[in-house]
Amino acid sequence: MRIVVAIGGNALIAEGEEGTWPQQLAHARVVAEQLVDLREAGHELVLTHGNGPHVGLLLLQQALGSSEAPELPLDALIAMTQGEVGYLLETAFGEVDPQVPVTTVLTRVVVDPATAAPPTKPVGPFYTEAEAGRLAVERGWDVAPDAGRGWRRVVGSPRPLRILGCEQIRSLMDAGTVVIAGGGGGIPIVEDDDRSHPQGFAGVIDKDRCSAELAVAVDADLLVLLTGVRRVALDFGTRWERQLARVTVSDAVRGLAEGEFPAGSMGPKIESATRFIESTDGAAVIASAEHLADAVAGEDGTRIVADRHGPSVVAQKLCVEVAR
Template sequence: MRLVVALGGNALLRRGQSFSAEHLLENVKGVAAQLARVALQHELVVTHGNGPQIGLLALQNSAYKAVAPYPLDMLGAQTEGMIGYLLEQELANHLPPDRCVASLLTRVEVDPGDPAFQRPTKPIGPVYTKDEADKLAQAMHWRIAADGTGFRRVVASPRPVRVLGVNPVRWLLHRQAVVIAAGGGGIPVVRAADGKSREGVDAVIDKDLTSALLAQELDADCLLIATDVDAVYLDWGTPQERALRKARPRDLQAHLFPAGSMGPKVQAACGFALNTGKKALIGSLAQIEEMLAGTAGTEISTGGGAAQGNLKQHDPALFSKPA
C-alpha cells in the first residue's frame, strides 16, 4: 500500500515543550521508530508541519537588525531541510542499510490572488499570554489570534495549487525509497509577471492541504494525518465532547472546525476521500500503526454506513468558527 503520512509540527514539538534542538530530536526519534516499522510493510512518503519551528526562526531572524528579516519562503526552506535531515537520519538508523531514505525540498505553487494573503490564519511560533501577544503585535506588527488557551502569531496560508517536482518522488518510490517531501506545506512560490518563471512569496502553506494534494498526485492508497490529539472530536472542550471513529465527508462538512488547527486537517481528509474514493485517517502521532489497523483515530471515507461517534448531520456546529 502506498501511504502519505503527514506529521504535525506541534506533534513533533509538543505543546509546553521548550523550542530546543534536544526536544525536537527526541520527538523525531520516537516517531521515526514507528515510521520505520510502517515503511517495512508499505511504500511511504512522509510530510511534516513546521509551525513551531518556522516561528522560532522568524523570532531569531528578527533579532538581527543589520539586515532586513528573511521572508517566510526562505525560512520555510530552512525548516524543510532541518526537519527533513533529522527524519532522514533517524529513519535510516531504524531501516536496513540497503533501504534508501531521501529528503526533498519541495516547491508548491499558490495563487498570488488568494484571499488568504489578506486574512492570515496560520499559527506559527510559541504560544503567548494575552499581554505578551499584545506587546509583540504592537512591537513587531504581527497579526495575533487565539490558539487554545493562549495566543500565537498568524500568517498568510494560501491554498496549494500545484506540487512541483512530483516526478522525482515517484521515481524514488519505484526504487523502494522512503521519501520525505513537502515539509511545512512546501516552499510557497507564485508565477512571476512573465508567466513562465516562479518566485517565492511570504507565506506558510498548510501542510495538510499540501499533503492531500501530493497524495492525490501520487495515487496514494491512504492519507494519514498524525497530530497531537487522538481523533476528530465534536463538542471539543465541553462535557459532551466525543471522538469520531468513522465519518463521511458530507457529515463533517456540516460542522465548523478551527481554521488554525483541526479545520485544515478535516478539509484535507475530506478532499482526499472525495477526490479519490480512498480513506483518510486523523489521529495521534503515537498511534500511527493502530490507525492503519483500524483500531484508533478517525477514518474518513465515502463508504456507506452510518458515521460512528454520535455524529448527526444536523447537530449544531459547536466548534469555533474559522478566523
Template sequence: MDDNQASRAVPASPTPTVVVAMGGHAFMLPGERGTHEQATQNARAICSALMVFVEAGYNVVLTHGNGPQVGDLLDQVERTRDHIPTRPLDVLVAETEGSLGYLLQRAMLNELRQRDVRRYVVTVITQVLVDQHDPAFSNPTKPVGPSMTEAVAKQREAEDGWAVKLDGKRGWRRVVASPRPKKVIQRHMIREAAYRGHIVIAAGGGGIPVTKDAASNDYVGIEAVIDKDLTSSVLATDVRADLLVILTAVDGVYINWGTDHETRLGAVTMAECRRYIDEGHFPAGSMGPKVEAIYGFLQRGGRRGLITDAHSLVDALDGRAGTHFVGRI
C-alpha cells in the same frame, strides 16, 4: 507534455502508498524548549512509530509542520537584523524543510538499519504553487514570529510593509497570508521516488510558497504560510496514495468536543463528514484543516483517510482506534 499527460505516463504502483502528515510539534513535546537534543530524540521516537507502515509494505511519503522551528528562525532574524542581512519567510521555510528533513531522514535511516531493511530515505525541498490573487493575500491572518510591543509592530508595519495584529495575550505579532496550495512542483519526482521504494520526506511546513511571475513566467518565492495538511492532501492525490494519514495530538476526531456529549468518530463516510463540517464541529484553528484535507483527498478519488495520534497507529491501522474516512459508500 502537459501535467496530465506526465501523470498518466507514470504507471500506478502495485505497492500501496501512504502519505503521513505530522505537525511541527512532533519535534517538540509540551513543556520542552525545542533543543537539538530534544528534537533528535523526538524524531527517533516518531520514526520508530512510523515503521508500522514500512513493516506493512507501504510506499511511504512523510510530510511535517514547522511552526515552532520557523518561529525560532524569525525570532533570530529579528534579534540580529541590525547586524546580519534578513532573509524572507519563504527562505526560512526552506531552511526548516532542510533541517527538520535531515533529522527525520537520519532517524528513519537508523530505524531501517536497526531492522535490517534496505530502503533509502530522501528529503525533497518542496515548492508549492499558490495563486497570487488568492483572497488570503487581501486578509492575512496567520501569526508568525515573536511577539512585539505595539510601538515596534507599528514601526515594522511602516518600514517593512508588514501586516500586524494583536494576538490575544501574546501581544502584537506579524500576520501573513495562508493561501491554498494549487500544485506541488516536485510531485512527479516525489511519486517516482516513492514508487521505487524510497521513503520520501517532502512538503515540510506546507512547502515553500511560490507564484508565477506574469512577465517572465519564472517561479518566485512569496512570503506566506501554507497549511501543511492541505498541501499533504494535494500531494496525496498527486502520488496516487491509497491512504492519507494525519497525525495529531488526540486519538481521533470528535464531535461536540469539550462538552458532556463529546464523541469520537469511528468510521465516517464522505456524506457524514460533509454534514459534520457544515454543522461546525471542526474549528478552523484546530481540527478543521485536517478534516478538510481528508475530505478533499477523498473527493479527488482517494480511497481512505485516517486521523489519529502516533501512539494509536498500530491499533488504528487494524481499525481499533482513530477516525477512518472512506470514499463512496
C-alpha cells in the same frame, strides 16, 4: 499500500518545550519506529511535516538579529525548515534502521496569492495575550489566539494549487525510498501566465492542505494526518463530547459548515481529508503520532471515508450512527 503521512510541527516541538534538538529527535524517533514497521509490512511512504514552530523561531531569530545580519524572505526560511526537519527525520530513521533509504526533496508549491489574507497561520512560540499585544506593537506582527493554548504570531496562508516535482517523488517511491516532501506545506511560489518566472511568496501553506494535494498527485491509497489527539470529536471539550471512529464525507462537510471543526484546529484536517477522498478512491485517517501504526491498521484514530463506506460511528459505540 501507498501512504502519505503528515506530521505536525507541534508533534516535533510539543507545547511547553524549549524545542531543543534532543527533544525534537525523541519525538521524531517515536514516529520513525512506526514508519519503519509500516515499510517492512510492504507499504510505500511519503512523509510531509509542519513547520509552524520552526519557521516562527527563525522569524524571531531574524527579528532579534536584524542589526547584525540581513533578514531573508519568508519563502527562503521555509526552504531552510525543509532541510532542518528533513535532516531531523532522516536522523531518526537512521537511529531506528540505518538500512532504510530516506530522501528529503526540496518542494515548491504554486499558490493562489489572493487566498493569503487575512493572516491566519500560527507560527512560533506561544505567548500570553499581554505579551502578544506588546510584540504586535513593537514588531508590527499580526497575532491571534491559537485553539485556547495561548497567543501566537500569525502570517498569511495561501491555498496550494499545484506541487512541483511530483514525477521525481513518484520515481523515488517506485525505487523503495521513503520520501520526505512538501515540508512546511511547501515553499510557496506564484507563477506568471506562461510559468516562466516563478517567484517566492511570503506565506506559510497549511501542511494538511499540501499533504492532500500531494496524496492526490502521487496516487496514494491512504492519507494520514497526525495531530495531538487520538480522534476527532463532536462537541469537543463539553460534557457531550463524542469521539469518532469513522465519519463519512457528508457528515464531515456538514460538521465544517456548522462550525463543529474550527478553522484554527481540526478544520483544515477535515477539509483536507475530504478533498483527498473526493478526488480518489482512498481514505484518510486523523490520529495521534503515538498511535500511527494502529490508525493505519484501522484500530485507532478517526477514519474519514466516502459515503458508501458509512455510516459515521462513535468510537465508544461502534454501531451507533452519529446524530445528525
